[in-house]
Amino acid sequence: MLETLKSLPDDPEDLKGLVALMGEEIKSLTLKVEDLQGQLAAHRKARFGSKSEKPRSAGLRLAGRHRDRAGRSGAA
Numbered sequence: 921m922l923e924t925l926k927s928l929p930d931d932p933e934d935l936k937g938l939v940a941l942m943g944e945e946i947k948s949l950t951l952k953v954e955d956l957q958g959q960l961a962a963h964r965k966a967r968f969g970s971k972s973e974k975p976r977s978a979g980l981r982l983a984g985r986h987r988d989r990a991g992r993s994g995a996a
Contacts, residue, residue: 929935
């Protein structure tokens, strides 16, 4: 493919064929990358497990509720 790009054809039909070939190559490589990303994610999950991180805001809300309850029980 790269050898073809060093000297581009002058004929418009040949150029269209080259563009179509490049489009197929890009599509093939994109599918391969997506497959490899999926495999990598599966291997990471198998090795390290699922992510257990929660959004910080949920933790802060829970901490705030705990403080509110503690403040009420201490005032009574």
